[in-house]
Amino acid sequence: MNLERLPNEEKLTLCRKYYLGKLQMYVCVWGFAFLPFLWLVNVVWFFKEAFVKPTYTEQLQIKTYVKRSGLGLLLWVAVLTTWITIFQHFRAEWGEVGDYLSFTIPLGIP
Amino acid sequence: RGRACGGLVAVVSPCTSKLVTSIQLFLFFCLSDVSCNSVAQKIYVELNNTVPCVRLLNATHQIGCQSSISGDTGVIHVLESEADLEWPLSKGPNPPYMVLLESSLFTKSIMMKMKNASSRVAGVVVVQKTSPPEFSPHTTCPNENTGVYTETYDHNLAHCNTTVWNPRGNGLSYEEFDSPVFSLKEDNETEVIKQCYFDHNRVVNGSGLQYPLCAMQLFSHMHAVTDTATCMRRSSMDFSTSPVMVCDPLGGYNVCAFIRPYNSTAFGHKENESVVILDSRAFFLEDSTGAEGSVSGFVTLLAAAQALREATQEAPPTRNILFAFFHGEVFDYIGSSRMVYDMKNNMFVIDLDNVHSILEIGQVAVRSGTNLFLHSDPVSRRNNTVHDEVTNLVKNLQSSTAGLNFSLVETDFSQPLPPSSFQRLLRARAIPGIVLADHQTDINNRYYESFYDNAAHLNLTYPSNLSPEEQLEFVTDTAKSLTEVATAVARALFKQAGGNNSQVNKINADPKTVTQMLYGFLVRSNNSWFQAVMAPELKDILQPNPPQYYVGVAKSSHQANALTYLVQYLLANLTGTATNLTQSQCKKPDELPNESTYLYSYLWVQGVVPPNSTQRESFCVRTAVRLVKAVSPAFDLGDYISKEYSTWTKSQWKFIKARIFLVASRDLEMLTLGVGVAVLFTSLLVTYFVRTKADVLFSSVREPNNAAY
Helix, strand or coil: CCHHHCCHHHHHHHHHHHHHCCCCCCCHHHHHHCHHHHHHHHHHHHHHHHHHCCCCCCHHHHHHHHHHHHHHHHHHHHHHHHHHHHHHHHHHHHCHHHHHHCCCCCCCCC | CHHHHHHHHHHCCCCHHHHHHHHHHHHHHHHCCCCCCHHHHHHCEEECCEEECCCEECCCCEEEECCCCCCEEEEEEECCCCHHHHHHHHHCCCCCEEEEEEHHHCCHHHHHHHHHCCCCEEEEEEEECCCCCCCECCCCCCCCCCCCCCCCCCCCCHHHCCCCCCCCECCHHHCEECCCEEEEECCHHHHHHHHHHHHHCCCCCCCCCCCCEEEEEEEEEECCCCCHHHHHHHHHCCCCCCCCCCEEEEEEEEEEEECCCCCCCCCCCCCCCCEEEEEEEECCCCCCCCHHHHHHHHHHHHHHHHHHHHHHHHCCCCCEEEEEEEECCCCCCHHHHHHHHHHHCCCCCCCHHHEEEEEEECCCCCCCCCEEEEECCCCHHHCHHHHHHHHHHHHHHHHHCCCCCCEEEECCCCCCCCCCCHHHHHHHCCCCEEEEECCCCCCCCCCCCCCCCCCCCCCCCCCCCCCHHHHHHCCCHHHHHHHHHHHHHHHHHHHHCCCCHHHHHHCCCCHHHHHHHHHHHHCCCCCHHHHHHCCHHHHHHCCCCCCCCCCCECCCCCCCCHHHHHHHHHHHHHHCEEECCCHHHHHCHHHCCCCCCCCCEEEEECCCCCCCCCCCCCEEEEECEEEEEEECHHHHHCCCCCCCCCCCEEECEEEEEEEEEEECCHHHHHHHHHHHHHHHHHHHHHHHHHHHCHHHHHHCCCHHHHHHC
């Protein structure tokens, strides 16, 4: 989808949709589940629109959405990185709990 | 490498018709599956006759060896002496090394030094040559935690405090190694390896080694890790459609036969029945033939069973006799603990109250002198009834050696029992019993549980001019001495079971049977007698080597290992009766009036080939021999950290292989990689430039045409 061809109001609607995570007719539940990725898309896609392009009326709101998406994304990245590091490091020591938390368990190593 | 390059040159020939023909030839070979991967065959030499060290786990430990998932590669180094270890461990300039050593250097000190330097030693390959004077990789006190001598039973006798049964044991089998350890026999493949080493890897005049060097790669990646509880838990968590089994419990089948069979579906206590158990253990491990460790015992038992057949059929004794061959005893008494568990839980045709006494045949072939020894348990003998029964059994045994060339001596009263299946039965109930062995204190077997415990250890020598069939019939001295032991055991058992004393002297074991069994189990299992007693569908078990002895995993289908089938069919042949049933009747004997599958099992065996014919005279044997599943009760109970029962499991693996090839130096590899990456980036840059400047590069040709228009 080429952002160049969209009128500014539609750009704003799209940015809001991605920020809130409401895609098409699905309920927020799905949106919340994929939020980090939606926020990443928001930041990458609308970055030029929000900060680089010359000002237009909707740009302020788009800027807000992009900033908030960016913050949310950073938070998720921090949480996930911490959890993944802890899990990878301590899974072997947790024994049974570690095995029940795993989907595939590597063969031949603890 | 030169030839492979030549092949490539042929394909890239400028002439198109030649190119087409080459491609057609290549496709033809690929489709007909003849030499599709000929480049790989030119590089690698596969080694086929290898025995790897695998990983075993129990409730607390993992033992054995593990390789990395993509194999371990190392430059081959043939170790000449213990001092030569410095080269792979510190001095050698091309680590990691794959150390090749002869069996005389396969000692604990060398292996532990290599274990500690695992960054420089990629793996170990042991070539089996001459036997060292003594070598036992088992522990000094076998099965010390699962026998009867625990702290509570008798504090002074626990943990081999009074007698260390295997003083030569170095515990090497129970160590854990991070690198693969393989074992090779001395044959053509070993010669190829040594030739490769001498051609490429020898240090000449102290100067450095020239690449390319000869290297070996070993693959033996094991799936299981930590201990049995972990791997059983991981095996049972199946998230995908096909769950991955990570380890299997060890086990197999016990072979049991009663003289007077019981209804095999009626389990539990039998009123007024008293049974004397004669058993021997099958301590098998890896590549070990266990000649003295187990074959001596169960061959004697089979001969005694044969000797008793006539007498017990003519004049059945008052008590019944059970011949039991327990499987997997080295791994914390798998077979005997299973039988005791079944008896206690009414899953066997008799129970512990029915057992009157026990006679066990231990290691009996390596005598120092003319005596054999009778071991008993001092703790249970403190009870007067047990003591009287044991004394009676000793008396029966000692009187049975009249007229034979040896005598039976009781061991010191305070000495405990050696490691034996009888200990597991004692653990459940104080039953009177004796273990017969050739050693008075520690065992005479210098190669306990190692691959040197073979025919040569028993001095099984045949005159060199005999053919294999003549060797089968030749009665060796070892066979003669075991025959006498079998005769004494059979007579004693007959008396113990309450048989008529006048019949005793007619009981004699047959030396021909004994020597044939020793030949079949220790030299060559594919001989005419074994072929005659086996079933037609099992004849592939018989090989020109001794049979495979490892206690395999307990397969869910009714598949026992080679040894179990051999013992089953031999016992059937020696104690059963030949019948006139046809093959189809043999499969469904219940339809006949006098036959019953509740009491007997019916086996169709190949039979002998008569002199002037090629057809075998197969027939149906009616026998009381049964196979009883021998898997540790810990797996039925789901108690994988059990201290009571064996918890041994064996890891699974995807494939195990070994191969040798030439390696180039690391510098050359890095250079090749660097050149490749450079070519990649250069081509990317060139493409980018050509793309951006495309109008400049390609427009100058078109301009004159544009000008014309």
